[in-house]
Amino acid sequence: MNLPWKVEGNISFLIVPLILALCFPQMLHPIAMAISLIAVTLFLAFAISILLTTSWLAYILFLIMLGGLLVLFVYITSLAPNGKMFSISKFSTLGILTLGLVYLESWMSDSFLISEDSLLNIKKMFLPVAISTTLMLALFLLFTLLMAVMITKFNQGPMRILT
DSSP, rough: OOOOTTTTTGGGGGHHHHHHHHHGGGOSSSHHHHHHHHHHHHHHHHHHHHSSSSSHHHHHHHHHHHHHHHHHHHHHHHHHHHOSSOOOOOOHHHHHHHHHHHHHHHHHHGGOOOOOHHHHHHHHSSSSSTTTHHHHEEEEHHHHHHHHHOOGGGGGOOOOOOO
């Protein structure tokens, strides 16, 4: 089969987010949901980075999703009662077992390894020509973090009192 991108060997890499997304409705705890969504986003960002010639889209996608998930996580954990995080069901066990087998099968084959073309594209971000853009992005993220910390007031924090 002749696919338009460098996908032929990396299709198995897309199975892991699919399995995690199918296990998501079974999760009841906000921490488990957040971990699952972060893992799906991370795997999809890796897949986008491998498929495209540049990793900027994957990087921005991951940062936006992570920022949104952190806001949701803080909001939900301030409202949710403390409880047991995991209750293992048969479906979850089957999903974890399948995920492990897919990962093991992919790791054993050479199709899981990242090609040198992808590594060269990652190195382009740190070349002297692009280092100013990378540093500006890092400084902007640091500035945004500091402004968010300064804007947040301690006495106007979570909705419930922490004991």
